[in-house]
Amino acid sequence: MPTAYVLLNSDLGSDESIINEVKQILAEEDVTFEVQGVYGIYDIVLKLSSDDSEKLRAIITDKV
Numbered sequence: 001m002p003t004a005y006v007l008l009n010s011d012l013g014s015d016e017s018i019i020n021e022v023k024q025i026l027a028e029e030d031v032t033f034e035v036q037g038v039y040g041i042y043d044i045v046l047k048l049s050s051d052d053s054e055k056l057r058a059i060i061t062d063k064v
Contacts, residue, residue, distance in 0.1 A: 008044040
C-alpha cells in the first residue's frame, strides 16, 4: 500500500486549527491517515495511505 508522509509548517498558534481542517478534508476521502502536531523544524506530520498512488498525489497537491 503506497504511503506518503507530508511535513507541514504553520504559523505560531495555528497548528490545532490546521490539524482539524486537514482531518475534515481527509474524512471525505477514501484514504487512511494520521495527523499529529510535533516539535522541531516542522509543526505537523501527516501520514497518508491508499491503494492508489495517484490518488495520494492528487490529495496532497489539490487538497492539502
